[in-house]
Amino acid sequence: MGLRDDVAKVLISEDVLQARVAELGQAINATYTDDDRPLLVCVLKGAFMFLADLTRRLGMRHEVDFMEISSYGAATRSSGVVRILLDLEQNIEGRHVLIVEDIIDSGRTLDYITRNLRTRNPASLRVCTLLSKPSRREIDVPLDFVGFEVPDEFVVGYGLDFAEVYRNLPFIGVLKEEVYVNEQ
């Protein structure tokens, strides 16, 4: 397939990925009880595939909700401030909230989202991310559950895209440089 030909190497195979998602599920199971009824907040689009697999591993009672955000371009890059295109359906006041992200890079967007959600007075606010790129971090954001720390490479698959493509690869791959250099 053409999509796979654009991948220089598989960084995290499907099996390793699924095993880690199961471990994250166990860690989250150990953190919350049925009475906590945590609300998992998925930031679209990248995290939807991770959310679909993660939530099927959860034993405790929980709910899911979605946010879709859009960048303001350079202003977002410096401040993390994003435009909220779809806000949560649920009021999170007094709720235990777990943000589910695909990747944390500079941390600025996540920092903004957590500040935004904190103003709504949740009972608790935690973050679960599949991937983290610590070398890219510009702002310190606490991450409660991390799937994998990855180097500063162009990763795609399992929800992560390049120009909206490659999201559906069932593994995490590193994109060949010529693909994104030619396109940009």
Next chain:
Amino acid sequence: MNNEQLQMADEVVEEQMTNDVQIPGAIERVLLDEGMIAARVRELAAQISADYADVEDLVLIGVLKGAFVFLADLARRLAVPHHVDFIALSSYNRGAVSIGAVRLIMDTRASVTGRHVLIVEDIVDTGYTLNYLLSTFHARQPASLRACVLLSKPERRQVEVPVDYLGFEIPDVWVVGYGLDYADRFRTLPYIGVLKRKVYEQGSRRGVGEQRSRGDGTAG
């Protein structure tokens, strides 16, 4: 759903919790297990991949919240390049029987004009929602427009809607899991189960309403 309703559901749930920890007590039986769903999703993906093999610009549009699990599994099995987009819908008549009035909460990020659109839905029930989606997207002049739906309840149909790719026809029972919820509960069960009648009958007396694919009051 208010706290009182949730408590009612909990009481029913607790009755059977001790009998089987795997399946919540509110579930009467498993209708479609993980293996059956995965096998059918693979078949649908193979068929879609063949049908769209020569298509340049395919976009899958997932309908929130219910379709996100199905979409995640379906997209991974597709052998053709595609984009993914989402829309969120609601109903104008929360809590009452739907008459098919649908409100668009969040539109797609990208334009669909001139592109090949495949709507991905968890369930088609009355058909009002899918009918709304098809007419809405048809007006945007896509290159083609089809629907892929995991579950259909033909007995419930109020309006004729074409479903191009269908996972399973099911009887008129309240199903939960694999994206489908009851008042936002049971949505992420890895299988599709039948909710006990007494759970939703208790809820309906308190205005929870009919089976729907979103927690916010839209009939499927």
